[in-house]
Amino acid sequence: MKRYFALTVAIFVLALALLACQAAAPLVGSTPEPTALVSAALPALDVTPLVPVSIPNLTGQQETLVGLYTRVYPGVVSIRVATASGGSQGSGFVFDTDGHIVTNQHVVDGAKQIEVDFPSGFKAYGKLVGVDLDSDLAVIKVNVPAEELHPLLLGDSYQVQVGQQVVAIGNPFGLSGTMTLGIVSALGRTLPSQHDSPSGAKFSAADLIQTDAAINPGNSGGPLFNLNGAVIGVNRAIRTESANAVGEPVNSGIGFAIASNIVRRVIPAIIATGKYDYPYMGLSSLDDLPLAEIEMLGLTQTTGVYVTDVQPGSPAEKAGVLAGTTDTAVQGLKSGGDLIIAIDGTTIKNFSEMMRYLVNNKGAGDTVVLTILRGSEKVELAVVLGKRP
Numbered sequence: 001m002k003r004y005f006a007l008t009v010a011i012f013v014l015a016l017a018l019l020a021c022q023a024a025a026p027l028v029g030s031t032p033e034p035t036a037l038v039s040a041a042l043p044a045l046d047v048t049p050l051v052p053v054s055i056p057n058l059t060g061q062q063e064t065l066v067g068l069y070t071r072v073y074p075g076v077v078s079i080r081v082a083t084a085s086g087g088s089q090g091s092g093f094v095f096d097t098d099g100h101i102v103t104n105q106h107v108v109d110g111a112k113q114i115e116v117d118f119p120s121g122f123k124a125y126g127k128l129v130g131v132d133l134d135s136d137l138a139v140i141k142v143n144v145p146a147e148e149l150h151p152l153l154l155g156d157s158y159q160v161q162v163g164q165q166v167v168a169i170g171n172p173f174g175l176s177g178t179m180t181l182g183i184v185s186a187l188g189r190t191l192p193s194q195h196d197s198p199s200g201a202k203f204s205a206a207d208l209i210q211t212d213a214a215i216n217p218g219n220s221g222g223p224l225f226n227l228n229g230a231v232i233g234v235n236r237a238i239r240t241e242s243a244n245a246v247g248e249p250v251n252s253g254i255g256f257a258i259a260s261n262i263v264r265r266v267i268p269a270i271i272a273t274g275k276y277d278y279p280y281m282g283l284s285s286l287d288d289l290p291l292a293e294i295e296m297l298g299l300t301q302t303t304g305v306y307v308t309d310v311q312p313g314s315p316a317e318k319a320g321v322l323a324g325t326t327d328t329a330v331q332g333l334k335s336g337g338d339l340i341i342a343i344d345g346t347t348i349k350n351f352s353e354m355m356r357y358l359v360n361n362k363g364a365g366d367t368v369v370l371t372i373l374r375g376s377e378k379v380e381l382a383v384v385l386g387k388r389p
Contacts, residue, residue: 074150108138137263184210278388280387281386296329306339324337
């Protein structure tokens with residue numbers, strides 16, 4: 001499976017973080033005798049025309065952000081959860097006029113009671129409809145007056161670009177309605193899910209948006225917006241080595257949100273059946289191998305998905321995908337495995353790109369064609385996808 005980094009889900013914890021000038025002295029002294037002035041010719045100056053400077057319209061951006069908040073905030077909710085061990089807080093948003101609320105699975109994990117608080121001050125208990133351990137999404141149902149339900153628009157996360165400005169609104173540290181601004185730092189990130197695979201490792205959660213918008217404990221489940229006010233992601237986790245005074249994790253500028261196109265596929269399925277079935281190939285890979293290991297494996301290119309394991313009886317095994325079997329100098333790294341370089345004719349550089357393609361375009365029962373380098377030979381294999389077990 002992929003190598004994992006330490007990640008911290010954004011569940012609620014609370015902590016509070018607590019010119020010289022110099023006057024010139026007057027000059028004192030005798031008055032000098034006047035001297036004769038001698039004229040001198042001044043050298044010609046080389047004058048370069050000034051380049052006009054464009055001054056950004058900060059007032060216009062401010063009006064955009066203020067207007068965005070006014071439009072979308074009525075659809076953002078705060079969530080309080082009571083569990084056997086205590087309680088926690090998170091965020092969410094209104095999905096439809098039937099009272100379905102989207103949040104993170106880890107926000108409602110182990111919930112004995114769920115409370116949903118609306119911006120108007122209205123509060124209601126919610127019922128858990130279903131969860132998805134793979135994406136970390138959950139759906140809550142509330143019965144509330146129609147005027148409390150302001151569904152938010154889902155954007156197309158495939159149109160999101162790195163550098164694009166984004167806004168997060170949620171309930172960090174219990175401070176409901178908090179808005180933060182940042183940019184999209186990267187696309188197509190992959191993190192471990194909460195779903196155990198047959199090998200005992202975690203399945204991968206694919207197609208996450210990385211952002212530097214401030215996301216802290218309590219933001220989990222809240223929306224990430226583009227400046228048009230469309231939801232392009234659901235805030236899920238932060239990666240941090242920083243902590244507050246009581247040792248709880250805090251934002252370090254690396255946050256992750258579940259892409260809206262994943263939300264668009266998963267949430268309706270949870271509402272209809274209580275679950276969503278992900279496509280499954282049954283292979284494992286190491287992402288971003290260092291050059292020394294690439295050379296050790298005898299690979300002829302530095303991009304692609306190197307297969308380290310194939311599950312017995314899986315779609316990948318049935319299609320003939322091969323994992324490495326020959327020991328190398330690196331413990332656990334075996335050479336001789338297939339290198340997947342394309343899927344359905346789309347070139348892939350790494351495991352994250354392959355997973356992003358699969359979860360956004362394919363479902364159980366669909367067929368994909370893998371282009372594989374097996375030594376110096378190029379092979380194409382058709383894989384009939386199954387459901388994640």
